[in-house]
Amino acid sequence: MPQLLRLDSSISQPSRTRQISDAFEEAWSHRGSEYTVVTRDLVAQPLPHFSSVALHWPERLRDGLAATPELEQQQREILDELEAADVLLIGAPMYNFSMPSQLKAWLDLVHVPGLTAPFDIEVQPFKGKVAYVVSAQGAAYDAGTPEETLDHVIPPLKIVLEANLGITVVPIVTSRTLADRVPALDPERAKAEFEEAVAQARTLATSYVARTV
Numbered sequence: 001m002p003q004l005l006r007l008d009s010s011i012s013q014p015s016r017t018r019q020i021s022d023a024f025e026e027a028w029s030h031r032g033s034e035y036t037v038v039t040r041d042l043v044a045q046p047l048p049h050f051s052s053v054a055l056h057w058p059e060r061l062r063d064g065l066a067a068t069p070e071l072e073q074q075q076r077e078i079l080d081e082l083e084a085a086d087v088l089l090i091g092a093p094m095y096n097f098s099m100p101s102q103l104k105a106w107l108d109l110v111h112v113p114g115l116t117a118p119f120d121i122e123v124q125p126f127k128g129k130v131a132y133v134v135s136a137q138g139a140a141y142d143a144g145t146p147e148e149t150l151d152h153v154i155p156p157l158k159i160v161l162e163a164n165l166g167i168t169v170v171p172i173v174t175s176r177t178l179a180d181r182v183p184a185l186d187p188e189r190a191k192a193e194f195e196e197a198v199a200q201a202r203t204l205a206t207s208y209v210a211r212t213v
């Protein structure tokens with residue numbers, strides 16, 4: 001019973017990341033009733049910004065610090081939800097060259113050195129899961145151009161989720177989404193890239209194979 005956990009963090013209407021994720025989810029659900037989906041809209045139901053250092057550490061590394069029972073409970077819910085998922089679908093639009101703060105709030109809760117990532121002991125309870133990260137960029141950040149290095153959305157997600165938590169990150173990216181307002185961005189190419197990202201999302205949802213070990 002492979003379970004998909006879908007996270008959305010776009011504030012736009014319409015939203016390219018949500019449209020691409022819709023295509024993924026539709027193809028996923030089409031595979032059969034055992035392909036279940038849990039959704040978390042981080043804009044409709046925002047998580048609080050990180051407000052307690054205690055939540056960054058497991059109990060044994062807290063040096064006596066404590067978070068409120070409400071915050072502890074909220075983090076437990078987020079971690080249980082991640083634990084139950086086989087596949088993540090993360091909408092991560094580019095806002096000011098980085099991820100939306102709503103998504104960062106989620107990331108802060110799931111990265112707990114010594115509990116979800118190696119620190120004083122080697123732990124990676126979420127190792128083996130796959131995260132499809134759907135990103136949309138208003139401008140262009142093509143490989144090989146100086147702008148490439150300005151993307152601070154995919155790289156930190158790769159560091160935290162893949163390098164630290166052991167979750168494989170597969171990016172699905174569309175760029176030039178502001179081409180209708182900035183013709184120099186090449187509206188034809190923008191349209192082609194978006195269609196390609198939608199097709200890629202469908203293919204990935206259809207071809208996902210659950211781990212057997």
Ligand SMILES: Cc1cc2nc3c(=O)[nH]c(=O)nc-3n(C[C@H](O)[C@H](O)[C@H](O)COP(=O)(O)O)c2cc1C
Nearest residue numbers: 010012015016017093094095096097136138139177
């Ligand atoms: C608050 C805000 C900040 C943005 N900052 C950038 C940026 O730094 N670079 C960029 O290329 N596009 C930027 N954009 C444009 C978005 O990346 C673009 O609209 C993208 O399509 C957003 O994804 P969505 O369509 O799923 O909302 C920004 C948009 C918003 C609303």
